[in-house]
Amino acid sequence: MHALLGGFYPRVHRTLQREVVSEHSLLFTWPGSDPSLGPVLLAGHMDVVPVDPASASRWIQPPFSGAIADGFIWGRGTLDNKMTVMGVLEAVEALIGQGFTPRRTMYFAFGHDEEVGGIRGAKEIAALLTSRNINLDIVVDEGLPITEGVMDGVADPLAVVGVAEKGLLTIELVASTESGHSSVPLRETAISVLAAAVHRLQDNPMPGSVDGVLHDMLAFAGPEMPFSRRMVMANLWLFGPLVEFLLAGVPGTDAFLRTTTAATIFSAGNKDNVVPSVARSVVNFRLKPGDTIEAVLDHVRAVIDDSRIEITTLDGWEASKVTDPYSPSFRMVQRTIGQAIPRTVVVPGLVLGATDARHYESLADHVYRLSPTRLGPADVDRIHGVNERIAVHSYLEVVQFYAQLIRNLNSDPQ
Numbered sequence: 001m002h003a004l005l006g007g008f009y010p011r012v013h014r015t016l017q018r019e020v021v022s023e024h025s026l027l028f029t030w031p032g033s034d035p036s037l038g039p040v041l042l043a044g045h046m047d048v049v050p051v052d053p054a055s056a057s058r059w060i061q062p063p064f065s066g067a068i069a070d071g072f073i074w075g076r077g078t079l080d081n082k083m084t085v086m087g088v089l090e091a092v093e094a095l096i097g098q099g100f101t102p103r104r105t106m107y108f109a110f111g112h113d114e115e116v117g118g119i120r121g122a123k124e125i126a127a128l129l130t131s132r133n134i135n136l137d138i139v140v141d142e143g144l145p146i147t148e149g150v151m152d153g154v155a156d157p158l159a160v161v162g163v164a165e166k167g168l169l170t171i172e173l174v175a176s177t178e179s180g181h182s183s184v185p186l187r188e189t190a191i192s193v194l195a196a197a198v199h200r201l202q203d204n205p206m207p208g209s210v211d212g213v214l215h216d217m218l219a220f221a222g223p224e225m226p227f228s229r230r231m232v233m234a235n236l237w238l239f240g241p242l243v244e245f246l247l248a249g250v251p252g253t254d255a256f257l258r259t260t261t262a263a264t265i266f267s268a269g270n271k272d273n274v275v276p277s278v279a280r281s282v283v284n285f286r287l288k289p290g291d292t293i294e295a296v297l298d299h300v301r302a303v304i305d306d307s308r309i310e311i312t313t314l315d316g317w318e319a320s321k322v323t324d325p326y327s328p329s330f331r332m333v334q335r336t337i338g339q340a341i342p343r344t345v346v347v348p349g350l351v352l353g354a355t356d357a358r359h360y361e362s363l364a365d366h367v368y369r370l371s372p373t374r375l376g377p378a379d380v381d382r383i384h385g386v387n388e389r390i391a392v393h394s395y396l397e398v399v400q401f402y403a404q405l406i407r408n409l410n411s412d413p414q
């Protein structure tokens with residue numbers, strides 16, 4: 001991959017400083033001419049999720065071919081997230097060719113393990129920048145794609161720029177009771193105690209409300225969009241909840257409204273006539289900005305309220321801070337999207353999953369998450385799915401977006 005990039009983008013490799021971090025991640029530095037301006041970091045990731053062998057035969061083009069056919073570039077990673085890596089480098093290569101030099105120092109950081117948490121990639125790059133006392137003004141990382149044709153009667157593309165992302169908390173619950181023979185069962189067993197506790201957790205989620213990012217999202221979208229019950233939605237895993245929220249009474253809005261609760265593992269017992277003494281469950285929470293891990297744990301302990309259940313934290317990180325969507329840099333991102341993809345309606349939003357951006361958050365004043373590619377209703381499932389592809393004309397817009405972004409970042413101070 002590194003050799004390929006060197007061959008594709010010779011000017012980038014001649015002009016920028018290139019560092020390899022944790023063996024596989026890349027950090028490019030393009031020094032700016034005006035040290036009074038804060039540096040900017042554009043992030044992407046080079047790793048991809050695997051191709052499920054069970055579905056490999058359903059790929060129209062081999063998943064690692066990078067075939068260009070029927071107006072598309074096909075392959076695993078074309079959307080998530082090679083388009084950012086290649087799009088940024090393509091833009092820089094072109095800008096260098098045009099004689100452009102940045103006023104701000106520009107960093108381009110491409111991790112190699114985003115899909116498994118970015119611990120060796122983005123986190124180490126952030127640590128390297130921290131050790132050099134670098135404070136970033138703006139970070140732009142991958143995020144939600146620009147959706148098209150999602151809403152009936154609304155032709156304009158819609159960009160939801162992530163100004164925050166949710167945190168995560170995974171806990172393990174272990175219920176212990178006496179075991180016994182199933183012919184003389186106790187009134188309560190480890191299974192029933194744990195099932196009741198998980199049921200209570202699901203029935204009593206953290207409180208939700210239309211505030212913060214959700215409020216801003218609706219405030220930006222309201223005047224632009226003729227939202228109505230006539231909207232016909234495809235099964236968009238990342239966009240559906242927003243629209244469902246607008247369709248009052250339809251479940252599934254929780255993810256934007258609150259910290260969500262999802263039991264993901266439940267296990268106990270291994271013989272049909274033995275009542276097990278131990279039952280185990282894993283529950284995964286996605287934290288809304290404003291809810292802390294400690295607050296969720298307090299809530300869990302209060303809701304479970306059962307000394308027979310041991311609660312252990314397995315993993316977790318706090319929700320991100322929220323970038324102000326009324327800041328000049330948000331307007332700059334908004335303007336840039338409009339220049340690359342005209343007529344796009346741009347609103348701030350909450351990213352429900354996790355991105356590498358969270359590792360750069362402590363270094364940066366403004367963090368934005370966006371994948372500047374248009375996707376139709378049928379295309380979103382291709383991310384991490386079968387027949388991932390990007391339209392050639394969309395990829396051109398991606399390159400134009402990053403070139404314009406770099407130009408705008410280096411015109412008037414943001």
Ligand SMILES: [Zn+2]
Pocket residue numbers: 045080081114142
């Ligand atoms: Zn990604």
